[in-house]
Amino acid sequence: MQSSHEESFVQLNSYSAPVSNASTSKVEVLLPLPQKVGKLHWLRATGLCLAALLLVFCQIAPPALASDHQDTTFLATKLTAADLTDLYVFESATDPANVVLSMNFDPLITAGEVRPFDPAVLYQFKIDNTGDGVEDLVLQFQSRRRGRGQSVVVRGPGKPKKVGTESRFLGESSVVGPLDQAFTAGKMKVFVGTRKDPFFFDLEQFFKIIPDRNYLMQPNPAPPLKVVSFRPPGQAVDTLEPFNVHSIVVELPRKLLGTGKIGVWMTTSVKTPRLKNGNYAQIERLAVPALNELFMDFQAHNESNLQTPTGDAANQSQFIRSFVQTIGRPAGIADAVISVAIPDVIQADLSKQNGTYFGTQLAGNFGGRRPKDDVIDVTASVVFGSAVTGITQGAIPALTSDNVGPKEANFLPTFPYLGNPR
């Protein structure tokens, strides 16, 4: 934990090129493969011990959660404001000509907690409308002042002065608005404030299934896995139910972003002494939910956060292939995941309606991701079931749903769509 922390901290301050461990890091044996059934009793015993350890650990440590919550030790402990959790891209409920972008960050805000925004962090939606994985438009947000009287500065959408992992402010005029109430910025409706975290997931059980995804369990414990099912309905728990999150929600005319297919991702950036030019340096990026958390070694998150979608085909695909192989499923499963989720951007088709998750790629509709989409079940059904490929070999039906779904009370039917905070 300590070394990972220091590594992240060094990278924030110096942005030394991260050392790639991608070729050597492999997902450990996470699930009992068919040929290992004979060892199941041993694995179960180990699992009980590990579960007991986890229980003890959880009682002395702060909660460890994820969709992409707490995806590196540095973000979880030193700069929670830059910890991105979920990105949503969806059709407006009130105007079919509009699209909505929502970015969540700074997770695990407890009920009633008033957590300030951090003016050191630059938040950006990045939109590629030419299909090359390079942003053509950006939307920028940054809070002003510390303490009482905070406000937020909005810039864009506009053509970035610099693409990639360094950023500068857009040159065009900016709009300043209040926190925690909707305001207008040009043709956009904007909300920046605290919301109920819309993500839902039985993470407690997920960390029993794949404990090395937990930042509190680093370096990767071995041997992981013996638990091979989510909890049944009635016993499954939405671990994120008690928590709020910071959110940026923007509703704007589709035509401001493009006319056809787009890829959207989000980034957080900070100033660093390494950049003498004063540019902001990317510290996290995120788009497709559960991609990093399910397939990627925890230790690789930091490196992935410092990359751009143009590198995903080379860098991310190997983790997906390795994971699928480790759980004993055919390579066709990995091919299916890679075809819809790489590069790591939320795809949407602005010329279409009636979006469904991965619908741009699979169904020719708007695509995108709505706050109520059960992305865990969709992803788990592809990886552990036969949802997309029709491949049944090695399927693990008990892992195809976490048996937690969206709760209506956590959402709003209209802007800003995410429910009021606890």
Ligand SMILES: [Ca+2]
């Ligand atoms: Ca994150």
Ligand SMILES: [Ca+2]
């Ligand atoms: Ca582009």
Ligand SMILES: [Ca+2]
């Ligand atoms: Ca679910």
